[in-house]
Amino acid sequence: MKKFKTVKESRVSITELMLPHHSNFGGKVHGGYILSLMDQIAFACASRHSQSYCVTASVNRVDFLNPIDVGELVTLKASINYTGRTSMVVGVRVESENVTTGEVKHCNSSYFTMVAKDENGNNISVPGLVIKDKNGLRRFARSKERKLSASDRDSKFALQKFKVNQYLDFLEGENVKLDLD
Numbered sequence: 001m002k003k004f005k006t007v008k009e010s011r012v013s014i015t016e017l018m019l020p021h022h023s024n025f026g027g028k029v030h031g032g033y034i035l036s037l038m039d040q041i042a043f044a045c046a047s048r049h050s051q052s053y054c055v056t057a058s059v060n061r062v063d064f065l066n067p068i069d070v071g072e073l074v075t076l077k078a079s080i081n082y083t084g085r086t087s088m089v090v091g092v093r094v095e096s097e098n099v100t101t102g103e104v105k106h107c108n109s110s111y112f113t114m115v116a117k118d119e120n121g122n123n124i125s126v127p128g129l130v131i132k133d134k135n136g137l138r139r140f141a142r143s144k145e146r147k148l149s150a151s152d153r154d155s156k157f158a159l160q161k162f163k164v165n166q167y168l169d170f171l172e173g174e175n176v177k178l179d180l181d
Contacts, residue, residue, distance in 0.1 A: 001051050002063045004128040007079050007136055010049035018096075029068035034094060037076055038062075038110060042090040046114035047077035049088055050126040053117050057087060058109040058118055060146060066096070068107055073097040082143030083097055086123040087115045089143040111143065 013159050016037065017128045024030040039056055068074055082089035092106040097100040131137050155161065163178070171178055 002127050004130045004134060005049055005080075006130045007065065007081075010045050011077070012045045012048060012091070013075065014041055018070050018072050018074055020070050023070050025054055025111045029070065029073075029074070031064055033085040034064075034107070035059075036064065037074070037107070038094065039112065040094045041076045041078040042092055042112035042114055045080060045090045046088050046112075046116070048082075048146045049080050049112065050116035052124060052126075053119075054088075054114040055117060057113040057115045060089075060113070060150070062108060062110045064108050066094045066107045068105075069098070073099060074107070080129055081111065081127055081139040082147070083129040087113055088126055089113055089147075091139060091143075098116075106117075111146065131180075160177050 014037070020031045022029045022033050037058075042056065060084055071098065073096065077093045077095075078090050080088050081091040090112045092112060093107065093109045095104050097104045097106050116124045116126045129136075129140065131140055168178075
């Protein structure tokens with residue numbers, strides 16, 4: 001296995017026609033179905049990069065920007081944005097295309113942290129990432145920053161460290177009633 005790989009070596013793209021059985025009660029493609037496709041392409045991209053079975057460790061923020069209609073083509077694009085020792089951040093972009101008008105809409109983007117596993121389920125090392133341009137560096141830096149801020153947030157709000165008095169002002173103007181025992 002290579003010690004380092006380029007983004008291009010692991011990039012994956014799929015296109016699928018959205019059918020009536022993919023729709024929700026509102027007549028649009030069900031978000032859960034799109035999330036499932038996103039997880040599958042993140043797996044394919046991470047597995048291609050690591051040449052191993054991968055599992056989803058976390059999904060960072062999924063914003064549904066535009067609805068997807070039945071009959072549209074949905075294209076998912078995935079690439080490695082960041083590599084750690086055993087994990088990778090896979091950026092996934094979802095676009096829909098109206099086949100009659102040709103209009104393409106950006107429907108969402110998300111970031112999946114995938115971890116490489118061996119046949120016994122143990123974490124294994126992954127190849128590093130060769131960054132070839134400014135955009136690649138931007139994506140790597142953004143993923144690392146997101147990872148660091150998540151770690152800071154998790155420790156800041158750990159139950160043992162949480163100070164109620166520091167957050168009482170946060171309730172101002174919110175739709176909440178404080179009733180602590």
